[in-house]
Amino acid sequence: MSNASIKIRYQYQGEKKMKFKQLYPILSLLVALSLALAACAPQQAAPTDEAPSAETQEPSSAMTEEPAMTEEPAAMPKTDRHGGWLDEIDVSVVAGDSAISQLQAGAIDLYSYGLASDVYPAIKEAGLQYSQSYGGSYSIMFNPAVFEDASRLNPFSNRKIREAMNWLVDRDYLNQEIYAGGSLAKFFAITTQLVEYTDLIDTVRALESKYAYNPEKAKEAISAEMTAMGAELGADGKWQYNGAPVTLIFLIRPDGDGTRKPMGDYIANQLESIGFTVDRQYKTSSEAAPIWRGSKASEGLWNMYTGGWLPSGLTRDERSQIQQMYLNTSVQAVDPFISNVSDPEFQKLGDDLAQGNFSTPEERRSMMERALELSLQDSLQVFLIEQVQYSPFNDNVAVTYDLASGVEGAYVGPYNLRFKDQEGGVLKVGTTDLFTEPWNTVSGSNWVWDSNIMRSTTMGTGNITGTAGLMGDPYTGLAWPQRIESAELTYRKGLPIKQNLDWLTVEAVDQIDVPEDAWVDWDATEQRFITAAEKFPEGTTANIKSVVTYPADLFETVRWHDGSPVSVGDFVMSMIMGFDPAKPESATYDESLVPGLEAVLASFKGYRIVSTDPLTIEAYNDAYNADAELNILPLWPLSPFGLSGENSWQIFAISNLAEANQELAYTSNKADTLEVEQTSWVGGPSLEILSKYLDQAAGESYIPYEPTLGQYISKEEADLRYSNFKKWFDEHGHFWVGTGPYYLDRVFTTEKSLVLKQNADFVDLADRWAAFSEPKLASVLLDGPGQLKVGEEAVFDASVFFKDEPYSQSDIQGVKYILYDATGAVVQIGDASFMSEGQYQVTLGADVTSKLPTGSARLEVAVVPLPVAVPAFTSLDFVAVP
Structure with missing residues (x-):
């Protein structure tokens, strides 16, 4: 399919940037493949300098400042209001470079998309409030395919050339020049300076030193591989292949926070300096995405893309990031x-980590260490920058944000967004884009700005692992019950699982047998579950068993926005959709969904509906x-593929009919193949087809997958569902229906704006998550000698604070120190000694x-x-003398 034809299908949408596109194929929800990524568009995380050296401003210090959310927590009195705090939320696209002026002018109340750290001084000067978070990461994504046109050479089909790109890039230069030193150099898919990174500090620091900026080494490695691939370096210093210049098509994003353009130009300059011809194509997210994500890689429409990744929330366990960000089994x-054809060892490590195929913390750590090493050798993408980002808002607004993904990545954010000391009102939000891709919950948009809106319309948006019925904690990455009555976790003795909160019961047993009647797979021919x-x-x-009991009044109190009560059929339909489209016998078969299902089935061991009154569901898994808390696996009519948004059984029913008749397709891959529209539930030509x-x-009282769903959906329910759905479409002009605190009232895909309104029938009070x-x-200060004698003891003092008060020892898991020599090599890692509240000491012995x-x-x-x-980081430089 031509590039032009690809663009046509996206015309009605907005730009397309991939949010850390975290498509957790259904059961990926269940298997707790964490993260995710995506985001501000595909977005994600990063470390300090390659060779640790003291910068004038440590980005890590920025993360320890107390965010200027409000002078003090904006507590709200108890309320009898249901649903959202606000009457209406108007969302529109606002360029990042005008966000501050529009806030000052009152045109918007909140800019929800994170701005880069170089804008921080301007936010402060304007007197605005702001949230501060790890704002995701930027990378250079490579096309790993061998092109169908044999006359063209794709250098990045060679892993060694991709690996060498790490040496060609000066991450510290990018941080200083583009981000004013306020971000972090990033080498890995895991988030720099968060929990996973801190635990692996000796490994990551050593690898950062190994892959530090070294352009001569990069040039030597790339030259050797280019020659081996049949290219020649011409007299003009330019690489030639089959008599033509080796031209790299580089998709560079000039939009968003504006930092990808200078970053892309720098990378292009570096490549040109070693003999490549670079075709710089500046494209917005919506222009670039149909090419780098929407085309077949082997078509050769692109070589490089300035990628961006945002985690779906604060992630405590990032082991699945290896699979997610590099491998062909990525969800x-x-x-x-x-x-991407990865090294077999790397492939197995990434898959095993994602599926939890390890028995001890030590084994897991060893696997992560090796996987990080191999990830740099694979380098499907070269990570560059871990951002600290700022979302500014006016002083009369109260905002809850996620420490890892900011305002737009906070699951609880829409629930708490409000004006201070006020119920109701119309709040105006600006963001960087909307409707970047079609909205559907199988393979639609997962860009952070779109996902943020979707989560406003959903119940229990899920925790960081993608499960539903739970609410993700924006500060710890743990989970709290949202729409479940009770939960029990049983796990196999010896597994490294710990309980942190008391809302669930936990038990370790010798063996967990999967019941014979558990649903473990799907027969698409007979349309029934395989037991x-x-x-x-x-x-x-199975390694774990999760038992979730839902509230007894679930089916009376929770209603879809169109008025229909939620039913068991919605739960079962979501389960079916996680399997059916990836089965060749299905009328909606899509081969692009097969790898994800296969990855899930490697660890998924089944669901079992124990009772429908109250609804009680067991889940079995090896991952x-x-x-x-993150092993509790509630089922909910949420996206079967880990995207944001809910799905009633009837939206799948009519979408499947359209797909079975090859008039629409959920995925961009299948839409390309069939040359049809990608299914959108909110705009474009899809709406007329879905309405048909x-x-x-409705005329047939149609019950999809009747051999199974006929047991849970009556003709009367089907008639009510279709009737209410049609009324909704006639009134609102779209098919996006959820159960959350806000409903999507109006959509303007061309103008890139929308209106959310309060769902007064929402089951919970507005202050549920206040x-x-x-x-x-925490913030930390380090004091010690500026000079020490080699072979003599030296003492350093660390002071830990929160708001200028000592941080209580009972709230600190540990204080770790790392000693580096002049080369950046790790000399010693240890634990600081507790002295008194907020005071710790590091003693470096003579040895x-x-x-x-x-x-x-x-x-x-x-x-x-x-x-x-x-974690809070700080460092101190000193001189070692004889």
Whole structure:
């Protein structure tokens, strides 16, 4: 399909930027494949300098400042208001460079998209409030495919050339020149300076040193590989292949926070300096995405893209990031991922980590260490910058944000957004884009700005692992019950699982047997679930068992925005949709969804509906999380593929009819193949097609997958659903229906704006999550000698604070130190000693200082608090003398 034809299908939408497109194929929800990524568009995380050196302004310090959310937590009195605090939220696209002026002019009340750290001084000068968070990350994404046109050479089909790109890029230069030193250099898919990174500090620091900026090494490695691939360096210093210049098509994003353009230009300059011809194509998200994500990689429409990634929330366990961000088994299930051919060892490590195929913390750590090393050798993308971002808002607005993903990545954010000391009102929000991709919950938009709106319309938007019925904690990454009555977790003895909160019961047992009647797979021909007895005639076991009991009044109190009560059929339909489209026998079969399902089935062991009154569901899995709370696996009519948004059974019914008749397709891959529209539930040509099939389904009292759903959906329910759905469409002009605190009232895809309104029938009071008002971020100061003698003891003092008060020891998990020599090599890692509240001490014995060569050295301290999952870092440079 031509580039032009690709663009036509996206005309009515907005730009397209991939939010850390975290397509967790259905059961990925269940299997707790964490994260995610995506985001401000595909977005994600980063470390300090390659060779640790003291910068004048440590980005890590920025994250320890107390965010100027409000002078003090904006507590709201108890309320009898249901749904959202606001009457209406008007959202529109506002360029980042005009956000501050529009806030000052009163045109908007909040700019929800995170601005880069270089804008921070202007926000302060304007007197605006702001949230501060790790704002995701930027990378250079490569096309790994061998092009169908044999006359063209794609250098990035060679892993060694991709690896060498790490040496060609000076991440510290990018941080200083573009982000005013306020962000972090990033080398890995895991988030720099968060929990996972801190735990692996010795490994990551060593790898950062190994892959530090070294352009001569990059040039040598790339030249050797280019020659081996048949290219020649011409007399003009330019690479040639088959008599033509080796031209790299580089998609550079000039939009968003504006930082990708200078970043892309710098990368292009570096490549041109070693002989490549670079075709710089500046494209917005909506212009670029149909090319780098919407085309077949082997078509060769692009070579490089300035990627951006945002995690879907604060992630405590990032092991699935290896699979997600590099491998062809990535739950993103689109090119360029599916075209990447990785080293077999790396492939197995990434898949095993995602599926939890390890037995001890030590084994997991060893696997992560090796996977990080191999990830740099693979480098499907070269990570560049871990951002600290700021979302500004006016002083009369109260905002809850996620420490890892900001305002737009906070699951609880829409629930708490309000004006201070006021109920109701119309709040105006600006963001960087809207409707970047079609909205559907199988393979639609997962860009952070779109996802933020979707979450406003959903119940229990899920925790960081993608499960529903829970609410993600924006400060710790744990989860709280949202629409479940009780939960029980049983796990196999010996697994490294710990309980943090008391809302669930936890038990360790010798063995967990999967019941014979558990649903473990799907027969698309007979349209029924395959039981454990059928698939595992000898029986099978699981590592974890989750039992969730829902409120007894669930089906009376929770209603879709069109007025229909939620039913068991909605739950079962979501389960079916996680399987059926990836089965060749299905009328909606889509081969691009197969790898994701296969990855999930490797660890998924089944669901079992124990009771429908009250609804009680068991889930069995081999994949597990270290935190007990994140192993609770409620089923909910949320996206079966880990996207944001809910789905009633009838929206799937009419969408499936359209897809079965090849008039629409959920995924961009299948839409390309069939040359049809990608399904959108909110705009474009899809609406007329869906309306036609709604009329057809209503006329037939159609029950989809009737051999199974006929047990849960009556003809009367079907008639009511279709009738209410048609009334909704006639009134609102779209098919986006959820159960959350706000409903999507009006959509303007061309103008890129929308209106959300309060759902007064929402089951919970508006203050349900008001406790999330301010994170208890730690700040740390380090004091010690500027010079020490090699072979003599040296003492350093660390002071830990929150709002100028000593941070209580009971709220600190630990204070770790790392000693580096002049080369950036790690000399010693240890724990600081507690002295008194907020005071810790690092003592470097004579045996340790004797290992230091003469010259500069550096001591770094990391504080790991319990109330928040964001460590505080600081460092001190000194000189070692003989």
